[in-house]
Amino acid sequence: MEKRYTVEVDDFERAGAASISLKELLQKLGLAPETVRRIAIGTYEGEINCLIHGGGGVVIADITPHVITVRIEDHGPGIPDVEKAMQEGWSTASEEIRAKGFGAGMGLPNMKKVSDTFRIETEVGKGTTVIMGFSCV
């Protein structure tokens, strides 16, 4: 089963809506609560990144009985230095975003922490795709 959710540009009020819809779906499918929690946190972090850095994009969840893959794609500026972006506390978020409770530089490291497999595909000027895999067993 594939589910697609659109992340609108600068729609901070709606940020997280995709993660919460996905969480509700996974709960209905009967996944273990801790797995649902990991997926929801990873997806939410991705959604926020997509919104504040990527200028919006799409969240695609591929759901099978054993593995759930969440892809978060944007067509934003790309990440020039992935190693730096993976460091806890390193962020390029604006003061405005920080005042809203985000941009602490924890997003990407936390997405890696909660997922079983983690990959970033990025190209400066073209965009970024983060792919997280979650084992359900």
Place this chain on the structure above:
Amino acid sequence: MITLKQAAEALNAQVACGEKLMGREVRMACGSDMMSDVLAYAKNKAVLLTGLLNIQVVRTADVSDIAAIVFVRDKHPETEVLLAAQNKDIPVLYTKCTMFEACGRLYALGLRGCTAKDAENR
């Protein structure tokens, strides 16, 4: 482990929603205005104490399986935020305590922080 009712009493808090869920048990707490940190460190069955009032507080609490939200410094969010919490069965408390005072009172009741280092020091 304490109940939300005990936490509310210690904080002299008003229950804004989730009155029926005051028997819920909690063992940890996380005090932060940075939702990024909450997402990275908070465990389920934790209470979230914050002074941030936007809708993302409820979304963060929802995805992190937070047991309850405490708004400190007598801050009250918009009705829309409260309704979102109610809809997700996340109790909301209002306390006049500052963040430091609120955390101190809950620590004195036996709640601890959420990280592995906090657990090691127990």
